[in-house]
Amino acid sequence: MDQQQTPYFQVLIDYVDAGVIPFHTPGHKQGLGMDAAFREFVGDNVLAIDLTQIRGLDDLLQPTEALVAAQELAAEAYGADQSFFLINGSTSGNQCMMMAALNPGEKIALPRNAHKSAMGGLIMSGAQPIWMQPEVDQTLHMDHTVTPETVRATLDAHPDTRAVYIVSPTYYGVAADLEGIAAVAHERGIPLLVDEAWGPHFHFHPALPLSAMQAGADMCINSTHKMLGSLSQTAMLHVQGNRIRLDRLKAVYKLFLSTSPNLVLVASLDVARRQMATEGSALLSRTIEIANDARARLNEIDKVYCFGEELQGRPGVFDLDPTKVTVTVKDLGYTGYEAEEILRRRYNVQVELADLFNMLALFTIGTSQEAADALVSGVSELAREDRPLDIFSPSGVLERRLKSSSYLLPTIPPTRMLPRDAFLAETEFIPFRSSKGRICAEVITPYPPGIPVISPGEELTTEIIEYLLLEKRAGTKMQGPYDDELKFIRVVR
Numbered sequence: 001m002d003q004q005q006t007p008y009f010q011v012l013i014d015y016v017d018a019g020v021i022p023f024h025t026p027g028h029k030q031g032l033g034m035d036a037a038f039r040e041f042v043g044d045n046v047l048a049i050d051l052t053q054i055r056g057l058d059d060l061l062q063p064t065e066a067l068v069a070a071q072e073l074a075a076e077a078y079g080a081d082q083s084f085f086l087i088n089g090s091t092s093g094n095q096c097m098m099m100a101a102l103n104p105g106e107k108i109a110l111p112r113n114a115h116k117s118a119m120g121g122l123i124m125s126g127a128q129p130i131w132m133q134p135e136v137d138q139t140l141h142m143d144h145t146v147t148p149e150t151v152r153a154t155l156d157a158h159p160d161t162r163a164v165y166i167v168s169p170t171y172y173g174v175a176a177d178l179e180g181i182a183a184v185a186h187e188r189g190i191p192l193l194v195d196e197a198w199g200p201h202f203h204f205h206p207a208l209p210l211s212a213m214q215a216g217a218d219m220c221i222n223s224t225h226k227m228l229g230s231l232s233q234t235a236m237l238h239v240q241g242n243r244i245r246l247d248r249l250k251a252v253y254k255l256f257l258s259t260s261p262n263l264v265l266v267a268s269l270d271v272a273r274r275q276m277a278t279e280g281s282a283l284l285s286r287t288i289e290i291a292n293d294a295r296a297r298l299n300e301i302d303k304v305y306c307f308g309e310e311l312q313g314r315p316g317v318f319d320l321d322p323t324k325v326t327v328t329v330k331d332l333g334y335t336g337y338e339a340e341e342i343l344r345r346r347y348n349v350q351v352e353l354a355d356l357f358n359m360l361a362l363f364t365i366g367t368s369q370e371a372a373d374a375l376v377s378g379v380s381e382l383a384r385e386d387r388p389l390d391i392f393s394p395s396g397v398l399e400r401r402l403k404s405s406s407y408l409l410p411t412i413p414p415t416r417m418l419p420r421d422a423f424l425a426e427t428e429f430i431p432f433r434s435s436k437g438r439i440c441a442e443v444i445t446p447y448p449p450g451i452p453v454i455s456p457g458e459e460l461t462t463e464i465i466e467y468l469l470l471e472k473r474a475g476t477k478m479q480g481p482y483d484d485e486l487k488f489i490r491v492v493r
């Protein structure tokens with residue numbers, strides 16, 4: 001296929017060029033009815049192609065025209081049998097993958113560090129999670145991926161498992177041995193689903209980890225908006241082989257996606273695919289070079305550490321994405337949160353996320369050398385300061401935790417009910433502090449990094465309660481609970 005073509009972007013341009021008189025949605029009518037200040041800021045063109053799916057502009061849920069070609073081009077570029085454009089991020093991709101592969105009550109083996117949107121998939125599908133423990137890195141205080149050995153042991157213990165689900169790469173860019181895991185899953189005739197939200201660029205450069213499709217996964221999702229040039233909310237779902245029923249996947253896709261997709265978003269997927277297919281290798285070479293150079297310079301700063309290739313081979317670290325730069329600041333005596341705040345306030349640099357020990361800087365095809373220099377100089381200034389701020393730790397709890405040598409993520413609590421059953425059960429609100437022993441009916445996810453600490457159907461243990469109170473004191477935002485303050489929690493009645 002001709003990867004220079006952008007069939008969907010083209011039909012939008014053709015519609016604008018034809019000067020059609022619009023008696024259709026959206027109500028702003030290609031910008032004329034839009035608030036003037038907004039229109040002036042975003043520009044006329046983007047509003048002119050904010051159209052609806054009328055004649056010639058195809059239908060994302062039932063494509064027959066340009067969207068067939070656009071998605072076929074994407075499938076070819078990603079080495080998939082079929083690709084589907086998503087307009088509600090990898091969040092909807094996770095929901096689609098689980099709903100397509102599983103029936104209520106069926107078991108799925110998945111890592112505990114799955115993104116909270118995987119919980120949405122579990123609740124909707126009614127599947128039973130068999131949690132796998134990802135490898136824990138005590139030095140960096142973070143989770144990596146699960147190994148093929150863990151997958152094998154899990155499937156041995158639960159031979160009736162119907163699908164394996166893996167997150168690779170992690171937020172921090174650590175990739176799993178997907179080929180090894182695919183072999184284990186396929187030996188037993190079950191599919192491998194991969195949340196590759198953070199790896200939409202892998203397929204386009206040999207120095208990056210193997211992509212999920214290359215590694216033989218049956219289905220994967222890519223948040224193209226996270227690391228490539230498509231607009232926020234856009235993502236893709238890829239499928240190959242015959243372990244996933246396409247008719248079921250298509251039915252699920254139609255169930256979850258809007259009947260009014262934003263066509264600007266859809267077109268941005270078309271052009272992001274062209275960019276990767278035609279210039280991806282060159283663009284990514286430059287990105288990798290800038291990131292590796294920044295990593296080397298950051299590592300020269302006293303007490304700052306950015307992990308790199310030396311990590312490869314540690315448990316759960318099969319490969320690494322060099323475009324993710326994790327700046328470990330704990331030896332400076334800062335929490336990652338404090339360092340993030342100082343970098344932003346004093347040096348106007350904003351990182352992607354901070355946790356207790358690290359900050360994560362994303363380098364993409366949009367990162368300039370100047371931006372990289374600003375990050376390096378901000379961190380080097382930060383390292384020179386005498387720890388003047390103590391933003392989040394009035395009680396000193398965090399300092400004790402920073403000094404403690406072991407990684408304190410709580411152990412996975414016992415599962416008492418299916419996530420779906422607990423989520424939909426009769427519930428009541430009780431004080432969080434005294435919720436020990438009750439069955440949780442909501443997801444609680446400190447954000448970032450977006451990993452659920454407790455999920456519907458699990459028992460609230462002392463360890464979980466204490467951990468969440470600590471994160472709360474550290475200023476971490478909690479996603480999921482009805483009560484943002486976490487004074488109360490919804491439990492099964």
Ligand SMILES: Cc1ncc(COP(=O)(O)O)c(C=O)c1O
Nearest residue numbers: 088089090091115117195197223
């Ligand atoms: C591993 C992982 N999967 C899925 C998602 C959801 O992706 P999106 O924001 O594109 O909906 C995220 C978001 O951060 C993520 O980190």
